[in-house]
Amino acid sequence: MAFIHYRTQGFVLKKTDRFEADRIFTIFTFDWGRVKVLARAIRKITSKLRSGIDFFYLSEIEFIQGKTYKTLTDAIALEKFKNLKEDLGKFKIAFEISEVLDNFLKFEEKDENIWNLIIETFTLLNRPEVTPRQGGDLTKYTRSSLIYYYFLWNFFSTLGYQPELYQCSLCWKKLKPDNLYFSSKDGGVICQACSKSEKEAKKINSSVIKVLRIIFKKDSQTLSKLKIEPVLEKSLKDISENYYLYLLRENLKFDKIKV
Numbered sequence: 001m002a003f004i005h006y007r008t009q010g011f012v013l014k015k016t017d018r019f020e021a022d023r024i025f026t027i028f029t030f031d032w033g034r035v036k037v038l039a040r041a042i043r044k045i046t047s048k049l050r051s052g053i054d055f056f057y058l059s060e061i062e063f064i065q066g067k068t069y070k071t072l073t074d075a076i077a078l079e080k081f082k083n084l085k086e087d088l089g090k091f092k093i094a095f096e097i098s099e100v101l102d103n104f105l106k107f108e109e110k111d112e113n114i115w116n117l118i119i120e121t122f123t124l125l126n127r128p129e130v131t132p133r134q135g136g137d138l139t140k141y142t143r144s145s146l147i148y149y150y151f152l153w154n155f156f157s158t159l160g161y162q163p164e165l166y167q168c169s170l171c172w173k174k175l176k177p178d179n180l181y182f183s184s185k186d187g188g189v190i191c192q193a194c195s196k197s198e199k200e201a202k203k204i205n206s207s208v209i210k211v212l213r214i215i216f217k218k219d220s221q222t223l224s225k226l227k228i229e230p231v232l233e234k235s236l237k238d239i240s241e242n243y244y245l246y247l248l249r250e251n252l253k254f255d256k257i258k259v
């Protein structure tokens, strides 16, 4: 029986070992979005596929569709994003990004916006000037974590969850810089008056709102020069985590409805 060979480019998000020498890759592909591909005997030293595909590689891949699995038949590494593996700080961020993608993307579905965002984010993160090795200049570390937030919020935006940052999400009045709150449930920033009825809203500093606006403008140039104080970064982290968990819960509910 002749199989059709499918060829595309893909970015490797995950790998899981199977049996003695097999490996399953979770790949975000240009043509089909998230796919799982089985690489038979790839952990054997003689495997021709070994050098072409690995964690955080952008590879050209070829596979055949079997009854249960897609089976990898060829892989050529186009970009290995080497610095992500050599720098622990970068590796952790790359790993978190792939977790986000894995948590939200459950089906095969082509999405060029997500594809472009993945390639852009990993190219930024891979740049040698972004993070020094451990023990280096700590202000530069902040920058690499900003790339994580750059990815995360723009990813939410591609899913249709860009938060409102210019007007109160509840009463639609223009925001004044003081006493602002972020409400994940209401999809953005809310004013002090509205925050009284929203117990779960979190206080947000106007500087954090500015950082988010830069992120949504996709202004990676300004972002790379930005110095953010630890207290503001903590606030950005809290609000990002809160929104992430809220969207994840909503997404799970949605998946259940669809089933």
Ligand SMILES: [Zn+2]
Pocket: 168, 169, 170, 171, 172, 173, 190, 191, 192, 193, 194
């Ligand atoms: Zn309001």
